[in-house]
Amino acid sequence: MAKQYDVLFRLLMLGDSGVGKTCMLRRFTDSEFDPSHISTIGVDFKMKTLEIDGLKVRVQIWDTAGQERYQTITKQYYRRAQGIIFVYDITNQAAFQHIAKWASDVEEYAPNQVQRILVGNKCDEELRRQVTTEQGSKLAETYEMEFFETSASTSNNIRESFTRLTELVLQAHKRDTDHLLSSLDDYLEKVALEDEGSKDTDENVQRSCAC
């Protein structure tokens, strides 16, 4: 059967328990919102195909448990991620402060070139807000990430944030591929030159033998 996509990427969602990671993912992949909170056990994932720059990009999105006791399991998934969404809840100052801890774990366990964005979820809860948009934006700037405020409840910025991370991963992937191709070009050119050089020497040897 023909492949249904051109490229496959793995994205990972990280953040404290209850910030809304599962709800964001369900909103994105199934256009659903369930207000009940059933904590994720370990990790779970969902797939979605996006069309970016004429390419069919399949994303496998890993939803990790925010609870401390699952961290040994979830950290095993960092290594294979190409993109990471750090999520906090705008109504929870502690979850916002913990982003620094999530970011330092990523630095330790994820690949260097992993693409990252910062998301402040539950932006529909304006009256309960504890983290201002400026604070979120400033933190994102510190970590050189793009920043979104989202709501899984109203679906505000949900598609935009997942799509933007996928675009960043795709751009990084293209840069890597270009770099690889240009290294391969250099290598082939070098081999061709060496080959030519050795032919010259062979001809000289033949000529000197003929004399």
Ligand SMILES: Nc1nc2c(ncn2[C@@H]2O[C@H](COP(=O)(O)OP(=O)(O)OP(=O)(O)O)[C@@H](O)[C@H]2O)c(=O)[nH]1
């Ligand atoms: N108002 C509002 N509530 C939300 C939103 N997103 C999630 N919630 C609520 O927040 C609670 C936790 O959501 P989950 O998606 O289960 O949180 P989680 O981050 O996956 O939690 P863990 O699996 O324990 O790590 C649920 O009761 C949701 O209804 C949102 O955008 N707005």
